[in-house]
Amino acid sequence: MEENKKMCMALFSGSLDKLTGAGVVISGAAADDMDVEVFILLQAARSFKKEIGDNYEKLPMSENLDLKEDFIASLKQLNVSTWVEFFEMAKELTNVKIHVCSLAGKMWGGEKIDDFIDLVDDICGIGEYIDAAAEADIHLFI
Amino acid sequence: MTQEELNALEIAKSVDARGTACPGPLLEAKKAIGTINSGDIMEIMSADEGTKKDIPKWANKKGHEYLGTVEESGFFKIYMKKK
Numbered sequence: 001m002e003e004n005k006k007m008c009m010a011l012f013s014g015s016l017d018k019l020t021g022a023g024v025v026i027s028g029a030a031a032d033d034m035d036v037e038v039f040i041l042l043q044a045a046r047s048f049k050k051e052i053g054d055n056y057e058k059l060p061m062s063e064n065l066d067l068k069e070d071f072i073a074s075l076k077q078l079n080v081s082t083w084v085e086f087f088e089m090a091k092e093l094t095n096v097k098i099h100v101c102s103l104a105g106k107m108w109g110g111e112k113i114d115d116f117i118d119l120v121d122d123i124c125g126i127g128e129y130i131d132a133a134a135e136a137d138i139h140l141f142i
Numbered sequence: 143m144t145q146e147e148l149n150a151l152e153i154a155k156s157v158d159a160r161g162t163a164c165p166g167p168l169l170e171a172k173k174a175i176g177t178i179n180s181g182d183i184m185e186i187m188s189a190d191e192g193t194k195k196d197i198p199k200w201a202n203k204k205g206h207e208y209l210g211t212v213e214e215s216g217f218f219k220i221y222m223k224k225k
Contacts, residue, residue, distance in 0.1 A: 027165045031172040031200060078163040089169055 004095070007036045008136035010129065014047035015062035016083070017071060022142050023086025029138075030090035037136070038087075038098045039129040040120070045104035048116045054082035087119050099124040143210045148221050151209070154182035160217050164192040171197055175206070175224060182224050183209070189217040197222070 007029045011022055022038075029036050040048050052058045061068045074080075081089065090096045098120045100110065105123055110116055113123060133139050157174045159167035167188040178184055186197055198208040201222040209221040 024165055027169055031165065031168045032203070079161050079166070080163055081166070093169070093172055 005032070005034045005138070006132075006136045007034045007138045007140070008129075008132045009036065009038045009139075010041055010133070010141040011038055011044040012041040013062055013142055014043040014045070014059070016056060016059040016068070017064075018062050018142055019044070019047060019059070019083035020075065020080070020086070023081070023083040023090075025140065025142075026090045026096065027086050027093075030093040030096060033094055034138075036090065036094065036096040037132040038096065039124070039132070040098065040100040040104060041129075042101070042104045042107065045100055045110060045116075046108040048098075048100060048120060049108055049110055050115060050117055053117045054084040056082075084117065084119065091119065097121045099128060101126065101129070143221075145210075145212050148210045148212050148219075151183050151185075151221055153185045154178045156185045156187070158187045159193070160187050160189045162190070164190050164196070166190070167193040168196050168200060171200070175204075178224055180224055184222055184224065186220045186222075187217055188220070194218060194220070 009022065026036055026038065046052060047059060056072055061071065100116055100120050100123050102123050102125055105111060113120055155174055155178045157170050159170045167186060167190055171186050174184060194211065197220050201208040205225040207223040209223060212219045
């Protein structure tokens with residue numbers, strides 16, 4: 001059987017808008033049966049903490065900070081899934097692995113996998129990210 | 143296939159994805175294709191303009207057969223046959 005294409009994503013941003021975008025991109029890759037590896041770096045690790053997740057009130061915006069309310073209203077009006085739901089759907093559809101960088105986790109008080117939302121598969125070091133990026137057909141830094 | 147032929151197809155599965163924006167319809171189609179048998183025909187209803195190109199492309203890439211699209215008022219129906 002032909003090997004699946006691979007996508008590697010470094011998810012640095014923990015903002016509502018970029019997480020939503022990342023969720024859409026990963027879903028698209030999953031619909032295409034790609035193997036996806038996501039590495040949760042610095043700011044993103046905060047949003048993957050159990051107490052944050054898709055609680056929009058606790059998430060910042062990366063751009064147009066004053067338009068957060070409009071952004072959320074548009075998401076709701078268009079019936080767009082939350083970023084966590086996009087990641088969940090992608091995991092249902094294909095092989096998606098979510099790794100939290102150990103340094104990033106520690107920065108936000110997350111040392112164990114249980115400190116993070118259920119999407120997270122493991123906690124890893126930077127070497128694993130570099131290996132995945134080197135092997136990937138598509139590599140994104142968000 | 144003509145619009146009449148598409149409308150007359152015997153559908154094994156109909157997916158109403160009119161309530162979602164991109165990538166919702168594609169994800170729903172992907173989920174639904176796993177529930178039907180080889181040779182079955184699936185209909186996807188959508189009102190999302192991006193989906194109109196995405197689903198036929200995806201279907202062909204995955205080896206399914208894209209049969210055609212029927213325009214309705216305010217939405218469209220895409221037909222495909224599972225490989």
